[in-house]
Amino acid sequence: MDQLIFFINKVLVAGTVLGSIYALGAIGVTLIFGILRFAHFAHGDMMTMGGFIAFVLAGLCAAAGIHVPFATGFLVLPVAMVIAAVIALGLDRAFYAPLRKRGAKPVTLLIASIGVTLMIQGVIRLFFGVDTRSFFESEPKKILRFDMSWIGGSRPITFTQPELFMVIITVVLCLALHFFLTRSRLGKAMRAMSDNADLAQVSGINTALVVRVTWIIAGALACCAGTMLALDVSLTPDLAFNIILPIFAAAIVGGLGQAYGAIAGGFLIGFAETLAVFDWSVILRPLQPYIPFQIQGGMALVPTEYKLTVAFVILVVVLLARPTGIFKGAST
Amino acid sequence: MRQAIVRTVGLYVALVILIIAVGIGFGVPYTTRMLVEAAAYALIALGLNIQWGYGGLFNFGIMGFMMVGGAAVTFISYPINMKFWNSDGPMLLGRALLAAILGAVLIIAARNAWRIGVKGGWRTALIIVAWAVSYLIFRSQIDPATSYIEQNAGFVGGLGLPVVLGWAFGGLVVAAIAYVVGRICLGLRTDYLAIATIGISEIIRALIKNMQWLTRGTLTVSPIRWPVPLPEDYQAKGIDTFTALIYARGGFLLLVAAILAVVMVLLVRAYGGPWGRMMRAIRDNYIAAGSMGKNVTARQLEIFVLGSILMGIGGAILVSFAQILDPSSYQPINHTFLIWVMVIVGGAGNNWGALFGAIFIYIIWLLSEPLAQLLFGSISHWSSAIGWGAIPDIESRSLQMRVFVLGLVITIALRYAPKGLIPESAQSRR
Numbered sequence A: 001m002d003q004l005i006f007f008i009n010k011v012l013v014a015g016t017v018l019g020s021i022y023a024l025g026a027i028g029v030t031l032i033f034g035i036l037r038f039a040h041f042a043h044g045d046m047m048t049m050g051g052f053i054a055f056v057l058a059g060l061c062a063a064a065g066i067h068v069p070f071a072t073g074f075l076v077l078p079v080a081m082v083i084a085a086v087i088a089l090g091l092d093r094a095f096y097a098p099l100r101k102r103g104a105k106p107v108t109l110l111i112a113s114i115g116v117t118l119m120i121q122g123v124i125r126l127f128f129g130v131d132t133r134s135f136f137e138s139e140p141k142k143i144l145r146f147d148m149s150w151i152g153g154s155r156p157i158t159f160t161q162p163e164l165f166m167v168i169i170t171v172v173l174c175l176a177l178h179f180f181l182t183r184s185r186l187g188k189a190m191r192a193m194s195d196n197a198d199l200a201q202v203s204g205i206n207t208a209l210v211v212r213v214t215w216i217i218a219g220a221l222a223c224c225a226g227t228m229l230a231l232d233v234s235l236t237p238d239l240a241f242n243i244i245l246p247i248f249a250a251a252i253v254g255g256l257g258q259a260y261g262a263i264a265g266g267f268l269i270g271f272a273e274t275l276a277v278f279d280w281s282v283i284l285r286p287l288q289p290y291i292p293f294q295i296q297g298g299m300a301l302v303p304t305e306y307k308l309t310v311a312f313v314i315l316v317v318v319l320l321a322r323p324t325g326i327f328k329g330a331s332t
Numbered sequence B: 001m002r003q004a005i006v007r008t009v010g011l012y013v014a015l016v017i018l019i020i021a022v023g024i025g026f027g028v029p030y031t032t033r034m035l036v037e038a039a040a041y042a043l044i045a046l047g048l049n050i051q052w053g054y055g056g057l058f059n060f061g062i063m064g065f066m067m068v069g070g071a072a073v074t075f076i077s078y079p080i081n082m083k084f085w086n087s088d089g090p091m092l093l094g095r096a097l098l099a100a101i102l103g104a105v106l107i108i109a110a111r112n113a114w115r116i117g118v119k120g121g122w123r124t125a126l127i128i129v130a131w132a133v134s135y136l137i138f139r140s141q142i143d144p145a146t147s148y149i150e151q152n153a154g155f156v157g158g159l160g161l162p163v164v165l166g167w168a169f170g171g172l173v174v175a176a177i178a179y180v181v182g183r184i185c186l187g188l189r190t191d192y193l194a195i196a197t198i199g200i201s202e203i204i205r206a207l208i209k210n211m212q213w214l215t216r217g218t219l220t221v222s223p224i225r226w227p228v229p230l231p232e233d234y235q236a237k238g239i240d241t242f243t244a245l246i247y248a249r250g251g252f253l254l255l256v257a258a259i260l261a262v263v264m265v266l267l268v269r270a271y272g273g274p275w276g277r278m279m280r281a282i283r284d285n286y287i288a289a290g291s292m293g294k295n296v297t298a299r300q301l302e303i304f305v306l307g308s309i310l311m312g313i314g315g316a317i318l319v320s321f322a323q324i325l326d327p328s329s330y331q332p333i334n335h336t337f338l339i340w341v342m343v344i345v346g347g348a349g350n351n352w353g354a355l356f357g358a359i360f361i362y363i364i365w366l367l368s369e370p371l372a373q374l375l376f377g378s379i380s381h382w383s384s385a386i387g388w389g390a391i392p393d394i395e396s397r398s399l400q401m402r403v404f405v406l407g408l409v410i411t412i413a414l415r416y417a418p419k420g421l422i423p424e425s426a427q428s429r430r
Helices: A002-036 A043-064 A072-101 A106-128 A161-183 A185-195 A197-202 A207-232 A240-254 A259-277 A281-290 A304-321 B002-026 B028-054 B062-077 B089-116 B121-152 B163-185 B190-210 B231-236 B241-272 B274-284 B286-291 B296-322 B332-346 B351-385 B394-416
Strands: A143-146 A157-160
Touching (some): A002 A157, A002 A161, A002 A207, A002 A240, A043 A106, A072 A161, A072 B394, A106 B190, A157 A161, A161 A185, A161 A207, A161 A259, A185 A197, A185 A207, A240 A304, A304 B163, B028 B351, B062 B190, B062 B332, B089 B121, B163 B190, B163 B296, B241 B296, B241 B351, B274 B296, B332 B351
8 A cells, every 4th residue: 555655646746747847838839839830949948937937026025025825936926927928929029920921931930949949048047047946945845645544554645735736727727728729719710720820811810819829828838837847846047958858749749739639748748757767666566576586776667867768759659650649730 | 153252252251360360369279279179060060051951951969969979989089998898897788788689689570570460559569568678678787787887997988099080980870870860750840850859969968978887977088089199299299388289289170171171072062963953952842852753751861861970070079179078068059059050140051151150150159258258247347336236156147148149149140141141052054
């Protein structure tokens, strides 16, 4: 029983949280791809930027003496998301819109997004240096324990309060997105444009508005994901490509352009990474009599240093086996 | 046509003047060092120009290829580590190699299971099981081998062979990696190639950083030998320090410039010839090229590998010139994207443009370090003068500013000069 509880603590909780973060990031990537047809490489840094916006706001709250029974990061999250959405709109207006107007190929937009990545990175490091920061320097991370003695477990199931909040927020945001895409006029217009941009335009859909809404959603979700990542682990300015790879993997696994696919892909990648670096020796130890070899510590499938390879291997396998992703995304 | 030539010559003359100005301002040894590195970067930029300019193929994994080149030259040219060869290390590594071969045989057997009637889902399942078993077998052999080597011998050491051989070996290893990456990703869309190459380069970085038994990881390997006499060798002959430095670096520069010249001649000839025309045809309209009977995927694989070889060689040259392999010094910004800026600013698809862009941007990049510090120093001086206090961590912040400027240059170049300073000229002489 203890093994199961250990498994839940180490894999289920961590995997769900990581999956939520990836899912929120991947939704933005996949929406931008569906509407604007280019892979937005600056998304990882938009997440980092969102994390820093929330960090600054949380610092302001703490300075103003505002205290809430949960992590301050969650209190300022809505404001941070609004700011990030505005910044995303501004980035589009300043760097992507002129290229689109010129009729540049999606490839050019992709390279431009690399330029934007570098600029965001430069600005973040200019103002915040290269140090790692934490939201929980001034306030404790509350830990929730669920006693499991009633089914014979000697240890409780534990997770932190931020982790619980993150999962709830992800569920709420995903549901909101679902209702937006299926019920509202604008959401339907978005899906129409994602299917066929030209057809959407001739049938009278305001494509410029759809593009703006896409950036707003993508920016806000990226900010949320970045803040959650910062709350879960720590806030570092040089996430960039370490985070963009699993997110792209999630978006591609789910099928580029498919919002639901991105959610599924995010959780798939999150759990795959957690399972891969999980130390199986604890689970296997009770089975020692039945196993021919000696069980020792550190029996992870992949050493932690190579966690990044997991997302990549899944990405490559999906690209080879089903290039359009599990949910049949755009293939052109 | 004539206008383009005048423009090219004018830009190169300006470049020479810039180099001379740097030589006067910073001294000859600094300039030769800068030129050697610029020439190595030019090789890499030419490699990217083949891939992106000729073929329209994305490669955001330049950093990984450069690292592999660097690790390869270290392995070939570093002196032999007798401690490793006298220990059980080679035997353990041999066993790991055997395990890898066994795994490969298992996987190939599983892939060919259709011959004995295993088809469809069963075959897929068999292949997955074969991969899993091979992976476990390999891990069971390599893990003890690596920890044994790290504990007893430090690392594998080198082979003590000539450095130039190491450069060639770097190109070769990178070619093999590029072949595998290309085989997997080139049939897919361009965005996927971009993501895949970023992934590959990050994985290569993780591997080289953590494979202590092979590369010593973050402990770094130095000194790596030069293919030409070192300054110390000249000093031993009784030449004073300053002149010895110039002689040694000048010799290195001559060697690298010779390689660059050979590569440049080959590329210009290939570009003008039928091969170059075919490549541009594939880039501009691969459907039309395919219907003319060109094997698009095979050609793209060819240029992807060719370009990557140059990147490997360039990375190897840089490591042997710096005499140290330091995996933690590699950053996507300094290595991958700087080279993209070189090619975009210089002019993608034009070899002279890429060469110009590489040397010009490298000089600017190098000079921007003292310039940024000067700028930030004066701002800091000014802000403390008016009572706001000095800027904290001024050194690191001013360097981060360069990252921002690099991004700004990319976006501005894409918007206002998408074809670069020396654009590709459509060569129709009719």
